[in-house]
Amino acid sequence: MPYKQRTQCRHPGCPVLIPVGSKYCDKHKQLHPDRPSAVKRGYTSRWQRISRQYLRQHPLCVRCGRPAQVVDHIVPHRGREQLFWDESNWQALCKACHDRKTGEEDSRPTYEY
Numbered sequence: 001m002p003y004k005q006r007t008q009c010r011h012p013g014c015p016v017l018i019p020v021g022s023k024y025c026d027k028h029k030q031l032h033p034d035r036p037s038a039v040k041r042g043y044t045s046r047w048q049r050i051s052r053q054y055l056r057q058h059p060l061c062v063r064c065g066r067p068a069q070v071v072d073h074i075v076p077h078r079g080r081e082q083l084f085w086d087e088s089n090w091q092a093l094c095k096a097c098h099d100r101k102t103g104e105e106d107s108r109p110t111y112e113y
């Protein structure tokens, strides 16, 4: 018989146990409507595998030359799969450079405003 693992509801202070893979108990689910998560936007296990491979081939940050830690999308994909998986749109960045770039992107006005 498979043993069903349970995890605790992520709502602060809630002791209710729920199936692994869920985030909240039934009561708190309504308080936390599903937003498109990173996983839903395409950061799946497939991406983790492929980006790790990419970093093996591109081990250095293209901006500062330190060891790269993340594969960055040169043009922000904003959920567009075609851009997301386009290897010519990737670059290897270290954490510091990636954070800086993300900050630049976030401060730029976008269509969302």
Ligand SMILES: [Zn+2]
Residues within 6 Å of the ligand: 009, 010, 011, 014, 015, 016, 024, 025, 026, 027, 028
């Ligand atoms: Zn709960």
Ligand SMILES: [Zn+2]
Residues within 6 Å of the ligand: 061, 062, 063, 064, 065, 066, 093, 094, 095, 096, 097, 098
């Ligand atoms: Zn760097």
